Amino acid sequence: MEGSSGGGERRFDPKGSVDPKILSLKLKRRHRYGSGRHIKSFSRKGRYIKYRLAKNTSDIALGATLRAAAIHQKRRREKYKNKNLALYIEKEDLREKIREKKISSYILFVVDTSGSMGALRRMELAKGAIRSLLVDAYQKRNRVGMIVFRKDSADLILPFTSSVELAEKSLRDVPTGGRTPLSKAFLKAYETFEKELRKNPNIIPIMVFISDFKPNVAIKNDFIKEIYEICEKIHEKGINTIFIDTEPKTFIKLGIGEELAKKFGFKYYKIDEIKLDDLLKEI
Structure with a gap:
């Protein structure tokens, strides 16, 4: 999965794998610190691990409260008129x-x-990248889903699941060909996460978008305008977004993926230029 170049730089293997640390990004959504990790809970759910000065009284640590009060009992008995209380808190x-x-x-x-995407081995590279990230997702017990887009539609072919086998099968079976409905893909991804976040607002949403970012199908009229409007919603929703751009280096280069990433703060990588050292900076 890792190779080397002249300057000791670790690079993406163009034969079809990517370092899973690509997912170790700085997460946007509040109080979310990492994949499959234990985090501090801001509710009454979860395992009690320690205590702090109370900001509210909905989940009092009784033992810690009594210990804090104990050292002040002599002074408080002298202070208060009611001498019959067993404990002054x-x-x-x-x-x-x-x-x-x-x-x-x-x-x-x-x-x-x-x-x-079917030309110049781009689909082969994309599938290799996804397979590597699926292994990492399985090890961390994360859930994965998949949307594919071509012709005039974007379809959720795999709802969120913990089964890497299902994800790999879905990946093997996808056909290629047709036009590029990029705005429909962004909209479908946004709607998919919006639905999940309504059910469980504590998940960490990560979108890995793999495309050459060359749209030629609109939802209504202007596909460029539509793409920017939907990406604005994705940004506002706090969905952590990673672009893997498969657009080849040619004289005719649109660069839409890179432009979107810069405008909305999405992470951006060229599929054949991913450097492990650059990814590690995101940890």
């Missing part, structure tokens, strides 16, 4: 529980299978 004694729970990443692969 003040607001400054209150401690609340800090809980820990596990969250998972939901990784949605959005794969361009149009005719332009």
Whole structure:
């Protein structure tokens, strides 16, 4: 999965694999710290691991509160008129529980299978990259889904699942050919995550978008305008987005993927120029 070049630089293997650390990006959504990790919970769910000064009284750590109050009992008995209380507790004694729970990443692969991807081994490279990332997702017990787009539609061929086998089968069976409905693909991906986030707002949403970013089909009229409007929604939703651009180096280069990534802060990689050292900077 890793190769080397003259300057000791670790590069993506163009035969069809990519270092899974591509997914180790700085996550946008608040309180989400990593794939399949234990994080501090801001609710009453999860395992109690420690305590802190109480900001609210919905989940009090009783033992810690009593210990904090114990050292002040002599002074408080002298202070208060009611001498019959067994224990004097003040607001400054209150401690609340800090809980820990596990969250998972939901990784949605959005794969361009149009005719332009079928040329120059681009589809082969894309499938190799996805297979490598699927292995990483399986090891971290993350869930994966897949959208493919070609001709006039973008279809969710694999709803989110923990089965890497299903994902690999879906990848093997996708046909190629036809036009590139890029705006429909972005819209389908946005709607898919919006639905999941309504059901479970604590997931880490990661979109891996693999395309040459050469649209030629619109939802209504102007596909460029549509793409920018939908990407704005993706950005506002806090969906962590990674572009893997398969556009070849030619004299006629649109560069839409790179332009979108710069405008909305998405992570961007050329499929044949991915450097492991660059990816590690995102950890």
